[in-house]
Amino acid sequence: TRSSRPQRMLAHVKRHAARGDPQSVIDAIDYFCRHKEWAMNVGDEKGTILDSVVCEVSPGAVLELGTYCGYSTMRIARLLAPGARLITLEFNPANAAVARQVIAWAGLEHKVQLVEGSSGDLIPQMREKFGIDSFDLVFLDHWKDWYLPDTRLMEELGLLHKGSVLLADNVICPGAPEYLAYVRSSPRYDSRYFKSHLEYTYVEDGLEKSVFPGASAGSRP
Numbered sequence: 001t002r003s004s005r006p007q008r009m010l011a012h013v014k015r016h017a018a019r020g021d022p023q024s025v026i027d028a029i030d031y032f033c034r035h036k037e038w039a040m041n042v043g044d045e046k047g048t049i050l051d052s053v054v055c056e057v058s059p060g061a062v063l064e065l066g067t068y069c070g071y072s073t074m075r076i077a078r079l080l081a082p083g084a085r086l087i088t089l090e091f092n093p094a095n096a097a098v099a100r101q102v103i104a105w106a107g108l109e110h111k112v113q114l115v116e117g118s119s120g121d122l123i124p125q126m127r128e129k130f131g132i133d134s135f136d137l138v139f140l141d142h143w144k145d146w147y148l149p150d151t152r153l154m155e156e157l158g159l160l161h162k163g164s165v166l167l168a169d170n171v172i173c174p175g176a177p178e179y180l181a182y183v184r185s186s187p188r189y190d191s192r193y194f195k196s197h198l199e200y201t202y203v204e205d206g207l208e209k210s211v212f213p214g215a216s217a218g219s220r221p
């Protein structure tokens, strides 16, 4: 049967990127998506904003919701300090299989734990299964209408601490209106919009960065 777009992307990576060189894998995917076939990676423009937030937070524990082909996974993992951990969740097994190979080609598999399944099922298992107490950074890039319920779930499970950062992709396109309204209105978050463009296009999109000031914020003194 005909190959999938992620499979063609992986073939392009293996042909054009150097093993063990994350930047060359990132560049190969950006080239593929800009000049051959568009794909929904966060991309180079929003990617530099992601990079700057990762460097600012210098997280010990990161959760990524939405691996897809592993592009943002690599952007984050290549900037992590030794010993820091990135857990990434992917719902689609075929995409997960491609992502594992992309991450391995970049030589970043020892920094990344890719878990297949739904965030709603896996987030409640973070402590028991992965020994995670809380996350310093969460990158939301999965189903856009799941951003808010999953954020509420992480709050309720105590997986966010004072200063935890939520960074959400696609808050304009495709859009996450209920999530945006929540993080921008809740006294529980200091939220800021980084205007950019939908990956590899001129359409507006952006990232919303929301800092969790602590569970007590917004409750009665």
Ligand SMILES: O=C(NCCCOCn1ccc2cnccc21)c1cc(-c2ccc(F)cc2)cc(O)c1O
Binding pocket: 040, 041, 042, 065, 066, 067, 068, 089, 090, 091, 092, 117, 118, 119, 120, 141, 142, 143, 144, 146, 169, 170, 173, 174, 198, 199
């Ligand atoms: O849809 C998008 N991403 C989500 C994928 C499924 O994610 C499912 N998924 C992955 C883990 C996971 C865990 N639990 C549940 C669902 C879970 C997405 C879409 C576009 C886009 C923009 C314009 C268009 F014309 C067409 C598409 C751009 C993006 O940057 C995106 O991220």
Ligand SMILES: [Mg+2]
Binding pocket: 040, 041, 042, 141, 169, 170
């Ligand atoms: Mg996205």
